[in-house]
Amino acid sequence: xxxLESLDQARLDAVFGQSLxxxxxxxxxxxxxxxxxxxxxxxxxxQGLKAPLCEHELAWAVFFDQSTRTKSAWAGAAxxxxxxxxxxxxxxxxxxxxxxxIETGAMLGMxxxxxxxRHDLILGEGNTFIRDIKKGIDDYLDATDDSxxxxxxxxxxxxxHPTQSMADLLWMEENFGxxxxxxIAMTWAYSPSYAKPLSVPQGIITLMTRFGADVTLAHPPGYxxxxxxxxxxxxxxxxxxSFRVVDDMDEAFQDADIVYPKSWGAxxxxxxxxxxxxxxxxxxxxxxxxxxxxxxxxHTDWICDERRMGxxxxxxxxYMHCLPADIGAEVTPGVMSKHTVNVAREANWKxxxxxxxxxxxxxxxxxxxxxxxANEAQDQI
Ligand code: CP
Numbered sequence: 141x142x143x144l145e146s147l148d149q150a151r152l153d154a155v156f157g158q159s160l161x162x163x164x165x166x167x168x169x170x171x172x173x174x175x176x177x178x179x180x181x182x183x184x185x186x187q188g189l190k191a192p193l194c195e196h197e198l199a200w201a202v203f204f205d206q207s208t209r210t211k212s213a214w215a216g217a218a219x220x221x222x223x224x225x226x227x228x229x230x231x232x233x234x235x236x237x238x239x240x241x242i243e244t245g246a247m248l249g250m251x252x253x254x255x256x257x258r259h260d261l262i263l264g265e266g267n268t269f270i271r272d273i274k275k276g277i278d279d280y281l282d283a284t285d286d287s288x289x290x291x292x293x294x295x296x297x298x299x300x301h302p303t304q305s306m307a308d309l310l311w312m313e314e315n316f317g318x319x320x321x322x323x324i325a326m327t328w329a330y331s332p333s334y335a336k337p338l339s340v341p342q343g344i345i346t347l348m349t350r351f352g353a354d355v356t357l358a359h360p361p362g363y364x365x366x367x368x369x370x371x372x373x374x375x376x377x378x379x380x381x382s383f384r385v386v387d388d389m390d391e392a393f394q395d396a397d398i399v400y401p402k403s404w405g406a407x408x409x410x411x412x413x414x415x416x417x418x419x420x421x422x423x424x425x426x427x428x429x430x431x432x433x434x435x436x437x438x439h440t441d442w443i444c445d446e447r448r449m450g451x452x453x454x455x456x457x458x459y460m461h462c463l464p465a466d467i468g469a470e471v472t473p474g475v476m477s478k479h480t481v482n483v484a485r486e487a488n489w490k491x492x493x494x495x496x497x498x499x500x501x502x503x504x505x506x507x508x509x510x511x512x513x514a515n516e517a518q519d520q521i
Contacts, residue, residue, distance in 0.1 A: 141187075141514055143180045149507045152177070155500040159292035161270055162300045163347045164372055168379075171306070171350075177496035178310060178489065180510065185220070189517045191495070191510070192222030193503045197253035199223040201295060204230030204259045204266075205337075209463060209487050210295050210303065214256050217494035223253065230259070241269045245276020249290055252277075254498050258295040260337040262417050263366070263410050266297030291501030293494060296339055299366065303497070304462050305343035307489035309351060312398060314485075315458050320352035320380060323453065325392035325399045328359035329470035330442045335405030335413075335432035340462045342369035344400060349376035349383050357385045358392035360439045362406045389442050393451040400460045401444040403470055406435045444471040460486055 151173045163171060184191050199218035203211065211227050218225035230236075235244055248255060257273060259266035274292045281288060294302050309319075316322050326344045341357065342365050348355050355373065357365070364370070370385070377383040386392055393399055405413075409432045416424035449457060459471070459479040467476050476483075503509055 141180070141183060143176070143183050144507070144510055144514060147176060147180060147507050147510070148173075149505070152500060152506045156504060156506075157289050157291070158501055159274055160302050160497050161267060161274070161292065161294045161297075163302045163305060163343065163350075164300070168350055171347075174306060174493065174496045174500055175310060175313075177500050177506075178306070178492035181220075181495045181499070182489070182492040184510075184513075185492070189514060191220055191499070191513060193499050193506075193509055193513075194253065195222035197223045197502075198251060199225045199254045199256070199498065200248050200252045201225065201227045201256035202230050202233065202248075202258070203227065203295070204235075205261055205296070207258060207295070209490060210258065213303065213487075213490035213494050214295065216491040217498060218254070220491075220495055221498055223498070241272030242276040242279075245273035246280040247276075248273070249277030249280045252290055253288060254291050254293070254502065256293040256295045256494070258297075260296040260298055260301070260339055261413075263298050263338070263414055265414070267294070267299045270294055270297055289502045291497060293497050296337065298337065299339060299342060299369065300346070301339040301343045301462070303490050303493045304340060305347040306493040308344065308400075308460060308462070308486060309347060310489040310493070311460070311486040312348075312458070316397065318352065319348060321354065322397045323354045323395055324348050324356070325396040325401070325452075325457075326355060326357050327389050327392045327399065327401045328363050328439070328442055329401040329403050329444060330440045331403030331436055331466045332433060332469050333466050335409065335429055335436075336403050338365050338369075338404045338407075338410065340402060341365055341400075341404055345369060345373040345383065346376060349373045349381045350379060352380045354382040355384075356392040356396070357383070358387065358389050359385075360442065361387055362408065362435070363404065364407050365404075390448065390451060393448045393457070396452045396457050398458045398460060399444060399449070399452060401442075401470055402461055403436065403466065405432050409435065440469070443469065444475055446472065446474055449475055458482065463487055
């Protein structure tokens, strides 16, 4: 398999034992390695080859927010590797009774072999929580001289959604090859359903600027992203891409090759939510959510429709969405129906990104292990 031959074991060694908490923590070369490994694992799947690289191991995932795709990707990835995926609702754990992330990490780390976490609702909390879980696991493994590798995978936090943005990168590259010079419009869009996290747009602007794309972020006033992510995107763009922020959806769509219109919450209200959550004030949380929807309703014209798609490169940009999309609000039914299969193919890359993170983080001498599996399958034909 040509893709497998192109893997470099020295580069695989550099990701062995690593956890992905933010794409910004990893070098472009390391992200390239995960991307290339994901392609190999996808090709294994397409050819019907099995990849039981981590048999009989436990792959925990804890979700403190709802999910369809990412839970499915975690379960699909772990199963393909021969692991046992177990997915837990975070609100059912003792975290809701005050057990800390470090304690929880130690308890889960005692018998786990990989750990995924979604904690995305409260600014300033999610990524810190994931880092504390990692510390709890690492401290336990160190103290007990346990040689297990237990990679931690951020399945969406307040800052980043790295398995999403890596899946998006793979889908963009599948369509366009190298992203250098490609114009990406990451834009806010109207939603009447709920105040969505900031992590997807933050993940897109920070990652795609590192891969040479010309990224335009567009949002109405008041919907800014975290300063650290905007600064990172500006600095990443120095490597060859470009980054700008505008307050006009049409301007972002003009000549874009890729459009990624999705909703997120107004920044001041996301900050208000931090205090209400810390106080455990459920009535105030509901009040803030209502205010967020009222604020969104001032911008119902921020929709990805046929007219706006007509502004894009050749009138035919690639429409992307992390899903679920509010059809009729973020995007018209007509635009979505044209891209339904595309957004499913976009989502499916996440299975192989998670597989790559788990296999890359856990399996030494991975290229040789993959060769053995491919050769064994060939012998059986
Ligand atoms: N894109 C995404 O993360 O989807 P889910 O919320 O369904 O996991």
